[in-house]
Each structure stands twice: as structure tokens, then as C-alpha cells.
Amino acid sequence: MGKDGREGRTDRIDAVYRECGFEAYAKEIGILLGKEIPFAIDISLEDFGKLTDLLGGFSVFVPSPVDGVSPDGERWLLPFGVVTLDGDKIQTYVTYRTEGEDDSDVVSRRQTAVMSMLTAIHAQRAALLDKKNFPLYAEKLHTDLTEKNLYKLISYLSNINVETDHLIPQTIQGSLRRLPSTGETVLFPLFEGQLIKDVVQQAEDSLIHEGGSSYRYVLQVLNGTTVKGSASNASILLNGLGNFDVLPAADADRNDYEHTVIINYMQSDTSEALTALSNFITCKNIEHRPSSSLAGESNSDFTVILGKDWDGRYVRGGYVNPENLPQEETASEGGESAEASGASESAEVTKTE
Template identity: 45%
Template sequence: MRKSEFDREMNSRAKRKSGVIFLALILLILVCVAVGLALSLRTDPLSENLKSDRVVKTLFVMEDKGEVLFTDVFIYYPPTKRGALINILGNTGAIYRSLDRVDRIDAIYAEKGIDVYKSEIENLIGQTIPFYVVFKLEDFGELTDMLGGMKVFIPDSVDAKSDDGEHWLLPSGVVNLDGDKIHTYLTFSKADDSEDDVIERRQNVMLSIFNAFGKNQRILGDRVTFDSVSKKFSANLAPDDLFRLFSELIQVDSERLIPQAITGTRRVVDGKVLLFPFYDGDLIKDVVKQASNALVNSDDENVNRVYVLEIQNGTTKTGFARNTSVLLQSAGYDVLSTTNASTQDYEKTVIINHIGNSEAVKQLGDFIHCTNIIDEEIDYETDANVDFTLILGNDFDGRYVR
């Protein structure tokens, strides 16, 4: 009898054990199904971006101890591997909601951080920027060495000392700088340096970064080595998504990247020299929009080409051509000359197309709302000094043809 009871107890325990194992297996299967479903439903940020926007916009920031050295909005069109750079100058001034005062835009980064900074730049350019990448100068030297150096052009050799006694030593010419030298290149300053000199050097580094990306596609295109490199910067993307983004960006034709900068009027506010964008910020919005549209709509010949303009004043307004040259240079055009037209009684603005490029001249016309375009007969035996001549009429208000 005791044996029978013992057997029944053992059988009961075995059944309970089997039931527990069965339930555990069911639970494991449910967990696996849930994880698989979650992964299948997970959205890829880059793919989601391209559903609503044909170009990919990424904010690149270089900072040193919490202070911005330079900021660029990079616009990339994957089908053609072409891109555009918009340099956001640190002293760009406005009334910023996040600060509740008039100040430099880079003060937002120092006080509020990258997310608020990105948001204010989105307001400035009138477009969303889904992604950001932040380089810290303290880590940038190591990143530079990982990528085999940064190639820049230095017009004059540098041999000077800082106020703290730091020795600045840089060679002249086209040089490949290692991590230590790139740190010097980004931070040194000479007594005769202008603000534009400093901006140009830092933009040279931004271009060098993309050049280094392109030359290291094998390294950056491999997930294992990319994970090591990506530790030297931060971004608002998970590792898998960051790798996917960089897999696209490293393919850009860096040789054809030409940075465009914000233009405006400098005014002193509370002891700070601030740059207030022209036309209450509408111009920079138009420049970014035009850059994006050009990447998508232009053929290979037109993308990133700098067109040369001659601007003639066909009115009695003093300085009209010169002021208009500033407007068009901010949009990426090269102005060869500004002169008076043969007469000053032009009622309508006209664009003369010397090169037969209907798409490029239309882009120029769209930028200033001018539809009065004349196609000049092309002389193939001589090279035109300018691509387009713009003759300003009384219907041009300094920004648009009305």
C-alpha cells in the first residue's frame, strides 16, 4: 500500500514537472514570437526619412569643451551620391525662444545642448533635420588617426606660440595632418587672422572629414571596424541605424562639395558682434530649399557646379548691382563683375543665358522670381567669361522680381 501511494506521488510530481516544462516552452515561444514581431515592425529611421523627404539632412557639429567650433547642415541625395553643405555661422543672431533673448546661435548649444540647438537651426533654415553627429575635439585627433589623417591646404606655414606658450607649427601646401596637427589647425590663431580666415579653416576640416570618409569606405563600411570608429563621436541614432546612415554618407562625391554660408548684416548687441541674416531669415531658407531642389532635380553636370554671373544695373538706384551680388553669392553663385548697364531705363529684369543651359538658368530665375530669360546664340569657338548676365530692372526689389 505504501509502495502504491509512493508510486502515485511520483507520477503526480512527474506530471506537474512536465506541465511546468510545457508552460515554460509555451512562454519561450511567445517571447520569441513577440521579439520577432517587434523586430519586423521596427522602423528604420533612414528609410522613414526618405519616405517623406527625398534628401537626407544631417547636422554636423564640432565642439571643444562645450563650445561650438563649427556647425554644418549636410544635405545628401542618395540616388546621385551628391551633397551640399550649409555652414551655420556661430555668430548668427536672432531672438531665440530657447534663450528668450537676442544672442549668438551657438550660445544655445552651450546652454541648452544639442537637441535644442538642432531645433533652433531647423527653425532657421525652415526644414527638419532628422539626424545629428557631434565630434568632440578631444576625441577628434584619435578619429583623424584612425582615418589616416585629414588633408587640407595651408597657404602659409605656421610657426608661432599661443599666450599660454603652446607652440603652433604647421607646414604649408596640401598636407595630410595627423591627430595632433589637426588639433593645432583647428585651434591656432594669428594676430592678423580675420574671422573669415578662422571660418575658412574650419570649413576646410569639414570638407576633409567627408574626403576621409570616402577614402575609408572599406573601414567605415565594415560593421566591426565602424563600431570602433563610431566611439569617437556621438549621434541621435542607435548603432545599427548609425551604421546604415554612414553607409550612405561615405559615398558622397566630396570633391564637388562647396560649402555655402549664411549672409547678413553685422550689428553689435550687448557687446557681441552678431550676424543677422538678410530678409529676416527668409534668404537662408530659400538658399537651403534651392540647394535641396538642385540635388534632386539637376542632372550630373549642374550639381555642385558654380555658375559665374555678371550683374548689370539697369536702373538709377545706386549700388543696386553690388548689393544684388551679395544676395547671389550667398546662394552659391560666383559674381565676376558688377557694372552699370548700357542704359538705366530697364523696366523689366532680364537674364541672358550665354551657355544654353536651360535648367541652370531656370534655377537662377526661380531664385529671384524672374521669367524674362533670353537665350543667346552660343559661339562654340570662344569661351564665355560668364555663364549668365543679369540686368536689373525697376521691377526688382532687391530680392525678387515683382
């Protein structure tokens, strides 16, 4: 969803691209993400096909055979299984829509195609980065970058290994509404777009943080409430968080948790990951259970059990169970209480005398 500031109208965000070009579109995306986008690359569908052929084809998974006709009468034909598609077939792959599919299905395939392109760039980096060959690839990319900077960018992208670098495509969550002016159904991002900004900021922080751990933590979200879908939605939200691999959501042992809790099963120092998780959902209620003491209790490093204070994005209220406080903090608080008690008794005796 986007808003064309010149005309004061609400419309699909891709309307900016159609009417104003990719530079204005990139600027609008920057507003949505809360980040200035320093450059943009525009690839037409035709050039995407040509780039596919230059890179030797893109490997994708097609769950079932495709045999259909587009609204324009174009025949859609795709084999099923893990297949390497040429330029013509990849154009079909990113545009076809079968009966019962919606925009999210098409978007998912386009994300897959981009991931496959990165895989091919990595595999063909030697030929791609040859100074004699590079102009053949570069001419398919329309950008505001200089050729020198484009080369640097592609060189960097060619180092990305999709299989080992844990790239996770993100899906924008929101509610669908029909626009009275056009009759089109558009997606309005959750929390007025703040969720998108938070995910992007977290991803940026994890990229620029020096000395960060490359360890992948396993995280599971359990629904401890009666609100259906809470854990699934929270799992999608947390998929973009740092070094976490999120297990499928499930129900907790009961559905009447008052307060959300993060359970840490790790014995080693997990302060960085735990802080990132705690801050991202604003949950201060943390319970430490080293896995050795409860063997087999969990297959995850961290578990988040959602309570009634979970609003779909944040934990509200800042509750902390005193039993979950670190021992040193509890002891400190106890000492202060004892001193206060002693001072009170002393004052009472003085007054009596």
C-alpha cells in the first residue's frame, strides 16, 4: 500500500513505479522501511529472462505441473520438481497464477526466483566478474550506480552463499482492505508499518555488529492463550530476527498464561542473543533452564510462551516474575530489604526511648 503524496490519494505502492518510475518507487520504499535507499536496480521481465540465460538458468522447485493460459492468451507450461529454468520459463514462473492462488503465492515465487539468481551469481562469479564479460550482464541492470560501483556491488553479492548464509525472505504482514476509489484490494501493514521498520532495523544491526556470533539459535514460539494464530504470527515476526532459526509454532501446555515468558535452555553465554530477543518483543520476563537439568524438555535453545500481555507485536506491561530474577539481583534486593527493616526497627526503638 502506498500513498501518492502529489495527489493525496491512497493506492497500491506499485502505482508509484508505474506512474513515476523506479527512482520514485525506491524513495517510497525507503519511507516504508524507515531507511534512505542510496541506490536502486531495476530489471525488466525481459531482461530478467536474458540474465537467467547468461547465468546458465535458475534452479527452482515447482510443486506440480503447470499448464494454463494467461489473461492475454499466453500458454503457461512448467514441469514439476526441482528444475533449472531458462529465460523464457523463468518469466513464466514469476508471472503465472493458478486457480485459487493469491498475490502472496506470486510474491513467494518471485522471492524464490531472486534467491535462485543469487545462487547462480555465486556459482558463476568467475565468469560474471571477468572485466570483459561484465558489461554483458550490467546492461541488463538499469541503475543509478556508476559501472564501477555496480561492479563492486555484484562482486559483494557473488560472495553470498544462499544455502549457508541463512537468507530469509520476509513477508509483509497486514490486513487486506478494499479501496472505495478503485475497488482494488490492498495490504495495509500491521502496526501502521512499524513492524517492517523494526525487522529491517534488526537485520541491519545484525549485519553491522562487529564480533557477532555466527551461531544459529533455535527458537520456538508456543501459544499460551486462547487467541488462535498468535504463535504462528509471532513465529513469522521472529523469522527475521538475527541468528535465529524458528521452529513451527505450537500450543503451550495450557492456554491461560497471564504473562509472556522467554525460557533460555542454553548453558553457554547467550546474553547477546537473549537481549536481542527480549528487546525485540519487549519481554523482560526471562526464565533460565539449562538443558542439562531438564534433558529432553525442549528441542530449542529458546522458547517464547505467549501470554495475555502479548498484543501481536509487543509484550505490554513489563512484568517480571521475581522467581525468574538472577540470584545476585534477588540477593541484592533482599539485602536492601534487610537493611531497611533494621533501620526501621532502630528508629522505632529510638522513638520509644
